[in-house]
Amino acid sequence: MERELNQDSLLHDYTGEISASEASLRAVPDVDLVERVARRDQAAFAELYRRFSGMLLSFLSGLLSDGVAAEDLLQEVFLAVWKGAGRFRRMASVKTWLFNIAYKQGISWLRVRRELPLADFEHLPASGNPEQIALDRVDREVLLQAFKQLSPQHRSVLELVLYYEMPYAEVAQVLECPVGTVKSRLSYARRQMAALISLKGLSAGQDR
């Protein structure tokens, strides 16, 4: 019979003083942690949370543009990790696996709220060759402003590649799409940012 899970011990595992067993967990590879979680190891679960909760929360906050909802979804992600650790396959990296769970939860959250655009920027004029705008000379704030107006899917691809430094193959696993789609979304995102910047006259080049 499975031993009753003790919430207090779970809490202690994460917040309390670092015991010798917890310190030893710090050296355990991610995949082994997941295997231990599959065997209902609470300390390993707490360690997995310690390692990944920060970056997953940032990722979810960016995806949803809603910090409170992101914290709620993060809890769902780790519940899914607890339930699904036994189904983890070593073919994927733990990071990819976790981001995939978070991405799917985030997308379905957006879908329920109908905040997911069917097509991006349909209203934007197709004119404006992005190459004519000196995107490299655009102010960083302006760049981020344009970035935030991209669709959640395109923001995710950019973040996964540029910020989380994932290879395209892993990004494709997170998004459950072909590598070619990752590349086309990157290129599309760049063109859309250029279009947005030129549309709003935000380009530093146009100001002069």
Next chain:
Amino acid sequence: MSKAVNSDEDIHGLLPQYASGNLPAADRQRVEAWLEKHPELRSEVAFWEQLRAGLQSQPQAAPGQEVWQGVSQRVVLHQRQAKRSAISILAGLALAGFSLVILWLTIRPGVLLQWTVSGTDQLTYQVYRAPTGSQDFVLLGEVHGTPGVSQYSYLDALFLPGQSYVYRVEGLSPSGSAVVSQGVVSQSLAALPGQLAILLASLLVGYLAASLARNWGSAGPGRLLPA
């Protein structure tokens, strides 16, 4: 042989990863060689680098203690629900099986053969069965005669639904002589409604028991909070 970068398309695709600094060495060298020849692409690299720096300058979220508490609560709740659900399924199955046995033994659905004897000989009655249209009689069982009893019966509850059978009863005297009854043809599906009713009733009892067991005592997550 590694594939060669041979078009603008390929290079454009690699630039974001190049800017993020984690392009494999071979690809990195190819991109750099290409950039030497096409310096106009450097502005694109600069764009990706600028965006990367912008993303990195964003304040990063850090989950508070209450988020971990929420995770723990959800996990604990899930464990209890899983346990309760397993127990309730077991309880439901047990009760369904119990009901099935009790109802089956009480109602005895099947084909009931009844015969009356007039003689005083103490016979042993053997019941045979064959699918209608065939002569493959199989011995189902024996009923031993009792002195002074003239009414006998035999219940056949083990048969394929929808199949009709011919039954025959043979009375054997101790001396070995046999009296053979006429074949009686059972109606196909004769016992099916009764059997199905019992099966469904048992399943219903099991399902209700499982639902009750699952909901019983689930007072919600409030109970899980530490005092």
